Amino acid sequence: TQLLEQSPQFLSIQEGENLTVYCNSSSVFSSLQWYRQEPGEGPVLLVTVVTGGEVKKLKRLTFQFGDARKDSSLHITAAQPGDTGLYLCAGNYAGGTSYGKLTFGQGTILTVHP
Amino acid sequence: NAGVTQTPKFQVLKTGQSMTLQCAQDMNHEYMSWYRQDPGMGLRLIHYSVGAGITDQGEVPNGYNVSRSTTEDFPLRLLLAAPSQTSVYFCASKPRQGYTEAFFGQGTRLTVV
Numbered sequence: 215t216q217l218l219e220q221s222p223q224f225l226s227i228q229e230g231e232n233l234t235v236y237c238n239s240s241s242v243f244s245s246l247q248w249y250r251q252e253p254g255e256g257p258v259l260l261v262t263v264v265t266g267g268e269v270k271k272l273k274r275l276t277f278q279f280g281d282a283r284k285d286s287s288l289h290i291t292a293a294q295p296g297d298t299g300l301y302l303c304a305g306n307y308a309g310g311t312s313y314g315k316l317t318f319g320q321g322t323i324l325t326v327h328p
Numbered sequence: 329n330a331g332v333t334q335t336p337k338f339q340v341l342k343t344g345q346s347m348t349l350q351c352a353q354d355m356n357h358e359y360m361s362w363y364r365q366d367p368g369m370g371l372r373l374i375h376y377s378v379g380a381g382i383t384d385q386g387e388v389p390n391g392y393n394v395s396r397s398t399t400e401d402f403p404l405r406l407l408l409a410a411p412s413q414t415s416v417y418f419c420a421s422k423p424r425q426g427y428t429e430a431f432f433g434q435g436t437r438l439t440v441v
Contacts, residue, residue, distance in 0.1 A: 223368065245428045256332070256418050256432025257371070264428075302370060306428060314359065314378070314425030315386070318370035 220303050220319025227293055228327050235288045235322045237303035244308040246286045247316075248277055251300040283308075293326045300324075330354050334419050334433035341409040341440045349404040349436050351419030359422045360402040361430070364388065364415040371418060377402055378425050409440045 219238045227233055237246070245264045249257035261270050263279035263286060270277045274297075276289040290297055303319040335350045353360065361376035373386030377396040391413060393405040402421075406413060416437050420430040 218370075220370070247428060254434065256420070256434050257430075258432070259429045262428045304371075304430075314427075315373060315376065316361075316371075316430060318363075318372070320368055320370045 218303060218305055218317050218319040220322060222322060223320060224323050224325075226325045226327070229294055230292050231326075233290050233293055233324070235301055235303075235324075236285070237287070237305075237319050238285045239305060241284065242308050243283050243305040246279060246283075246303060246305045248286070248288055249302040249304060251302060251321075257302055257304075290324075293324075295326045295328050298324055298326050332419055332421055332431055332433035334417075334436050336436060337434065339436060339438050341406070341438065343410060343440060345409050346405070346407050347409065349406075349417055349419075349438070351402045351404065351433060352400050353402075353419075353421040353431070354400065355421060355423075355431070356399060357421035357431075358399070358424045359427070360396065361386070361420050362392070362394065362402070362404045363418045363420065364413075365418060365435075366415050374404065374417075406438075411440045414438060414440045 221236050247262045248260045251257040261277045266281045266283045268279040274291045278287045301322045304316045332353045358379045362374040363371040365371045372388045374392050375394040377383045380396050380399050383394050416435050418435050419433045422430045
């Protein structure tokens with residue numbers, strides 16, 4: 215079983231602070247996604263990264279894919295209470311029996327206090 | 329568009345009972361899957377289907393059965409419910425197996441007592 219380690223599991227910060235969430239694996243991804251999940255809802259896709267070294271920005275969110283395609287990070291600048299939620303990374307591992315299957319990290323519960 | 333629809337949203341079962349969690353999508357997606365979500369463990373793949381008539385096991389298939397008689401529907405059956413199956417269940421679909429983004433339903437919260 216391939217593991218996707220996500221950290222930290224919990225983040226509690228004040229409005230205006232910056233934060234970074236990490237996602238690491240010992241295996242290579244063909245692509246990696248970041249989802250956000252609200253209470254009582256299913257995960258919703260934020261971004262997909264495919265190319266090693268790729269950086270994508272979504273307003274105050276910056277997503278980076280490692281050069282070796284084994285790790286990724288999500289950085290939020292000047293966090294706001296509306297950013298509160300569960301953030302999940304999910305990877306599509308390259309080839310073999312893992313084709314098309316998503317493997318999820320454990321998730322990061324982010325709370326941003328006003 | 330409805331997207332991915334799961335029913336019921338909440339269910340309480342007694343140990344040993346059986347039930348079926350329903351999942352339907354109206355996007356003509358070939359690929360459908362079931363996950364369970366437990367605290368601190370992210371989402372884990374139970375079963376998946378790459379098209380009508382084709383299903384396969386995921387990471388945690390024991391205690392669950394699936395079938396895919398139509399493109400739209402992918403029900404998940406619990407034959408003998410156990411407390412260890414208390415979880416939130418999510419159905420997801422995507423256009424084809426190699427597509428990256430998955431579209432999720434709103435989930436079914438199941439409690440087995």
